[in-house]
Amino acid sequence: MSVASSGGRLGRRQFLSGAAAGLVAGAAGPAAAQQGSGPLQVPVWTREQGEGIASPAYGVPSAFEKSVIRKPRTPPKFPTAASTGTPLQHLHGIITPAGLHYERHHAGVPAIDPEQHRLVIHGLVERPLILTMNDIARFPSVSRLWFLECSGNTPQWTGGSAKWTVQETHGLISCSEWTGVRLSTLLDEVGLKPEARWVLAEGADGAAMTRSIPLDVVLDEALVAYAQNGEHLRPEQGYPLRLVLPGIEGNMSIKWLRRLKVGDQPFQSREETSKYTDLMPDGTARQFTFVMETKSVITSPSGGHQLREKGFYEIRGLAWSGRGRIRSVDVSTDGGATWRPAELQEPVLSRCLTRFRVPWTWDGGPALLQSRAVDETGYVQPSRQQLVDVRGVNSQYHFNGIQTWKVAPSGEVTNAA
């Protein structure tokens, strides 16, 4: 934005007299200091030394941020087979801190010793192989900024609670820089047999989570990842080794990866038959619905936020597509009657979150905030009704409809999906 265009954005605010400036500059007397930490006194944290270095040696957030945590939508009956959402309403940019990455576990988080961990590759291969973590670290590596989204994210097929925040409606998505070895590099090491068509990936957790992956997905950009946002994977994200399949429903990016078996057809595991299929209106089930389609959501203002006064706000949100880059995002403040193009934050990367922003002046009246993303293939994010017309309301997965946030004259923001 140009410097000239943004004057007086917040309207009247507390202006400063020369005398006050003197105080702020550090000339406050003992009396002022006694009064504590108002804007015009010297606060205690300026009058005293702070914490020394490396305390702790691995840093943690400020105590004032203790409400910014992962949370389940409802208290789970089985905490080892449940999920937690990322607090998108508190986040900025596109990177998700590893400590706030969403979770979905089928038998809890195992505590795996990397020295003992092995990856086995067998089945329709020329040279079955067992690899240690040291072996895997030796291979050529790549890094990619990719989102991961649970196929169960946004359970609004039949609408949701007005009280839901964006953490509850859309929190099962996160974005990280992943580093590891291309799965194609490892399969080349063992040599695929001509009849190879599918790969079974198995986790070392108590669920021995297994999914079948078609060879075209495997040979795309699939990573066997050992690092996330610079450091080694977090336990909840598959430490010490996980699959990362860009743009594909999260449960297939098998965590705690211990085995890859190459076959000539899908293995029909529990997690791709009784689970992770989409029940259609006619009673049939869509199976192997891998790709997470184009989707977006406004994260600010969003459910649970409270606008304190009329005037300027920046509408901020996230958009993503399992098929490539986001081409454009339009934003509406009147429930879809009119739309304005949002600004996309560079760099816009394939199968990565894209941050969008658009200026908005709230007049104090009711408003319905929506965002609609288009990806580089031309796919347009559908309305909830367009989606339900095709898929019905029996499905638990792959909801990518347009989200609506309702702003009341009181400034209260609620879920209107």
Add this chain to the structure above:
Amino acid sequence: MSVASSGGRLGRRQFLSGAAAGLVAGAAGPAAAQQGSGPLQVPVWTREQGEGIASPAYGVPSAFEKSVIRKPRTPPKFPTAASTGTPLQHLHGIITPAGLHYERHHAGVPAIDPEQHRLVIHGLVERPLILTMNDIARFPSVSRLWFLECSGNTPQWTGGSAKWTVQETHGLISCSEWTGVRLSTLLDEVGLKPEARWVLAEGADGAAMTRSIPLDVVLDEALVAYAQNGEHLRPEQGYPLRLVLPGIEGNMSIKWLRRLKVGDQPFQSREETSKYTDLMPDGTARQFTFVMETKSVITSPSGGHQLREKGFYEIRGLAWSGRGRIRSVDVSTDGGATWRPAELQEPVLSRCLTRFRVPWTWDGGPALLQSRAVDETGYVQPSRQQLVDVRGVNSQYHFNGIQTWKVAPSGEVTNAA
């Protein structure tokens, strides 16, 4: 890399018999299970449920990663006026986890209540202003992936200890996604007077750290940042508000930012006169040496690493320039006699870390590993000698010479700068 080109990279490894495959697939009997967690038994973490969700609700690294921490090079006499380095030897990609971002404090880390924190903007402005954190969050925001480097990083003007790791030679650099308000947006809000030329930035810490910033740097892309890698700033990084000046020595990105005073000349604060100036051979001092020049370092293999066997290794490192994008990085394994171009990991961003990689087959003999970066302006990273010929050895700051790691036939890697 193409699938066809990478066969048999690691040479002979443990191959798998059909029977063993059966065991790995989960058919291990009780006897095998009793034996614990060898590669061919079912490990305890597969036989039991793991931790439930959100424990903790803000995630932490695996207990097996407890050696990956920030560390000072030597135990500091004054822990509140000291620095810690990022463990680059353990990191991948370009993002630095906030918990491992390098530290440099002048009076420790203050614990600031964001509700009480204020930013004052005064001096040669039309409308002096006091802003709350809520006010600042309302302004149009931008996100940028930028490195921060301490001007004192790499203290090898007179060589360093052979025992130094890359955490000790180069650890005072980190890279984050920063989100906040352009400083130019805030200065437009208050209105600069015609004679405005410099801005004093002041921290709310016990040192009231102050630096003078020329207007061209301020009006470039300087951010008043409240977020880092998605979440709000960490306390050690200036919570709740800091300046981020891309490509500029780290101490000027004032943390715990409480005041901006606009003037017509530099303010000659302690930190730009007695400190953070470069003493030249003729006894004069270079002042206002802002830009961090083009630099690179190999992070693997690097000091303290131990190569276990001959054969294939991927040489990995980081390159950066305070003047823009990295154009190319060359790598030598023979002390600079011959050079090979490294592959740069996309996206290559301006004033951001760039990860480079090059394949290497170690023949078991002695080797001298070096990297040399070139930025988009054509600037070539100098050798240590070229740098010393111009600057002498009195300076404590702005060392960007080529780093040499010595590989012994034993596989031990040491600092040979």
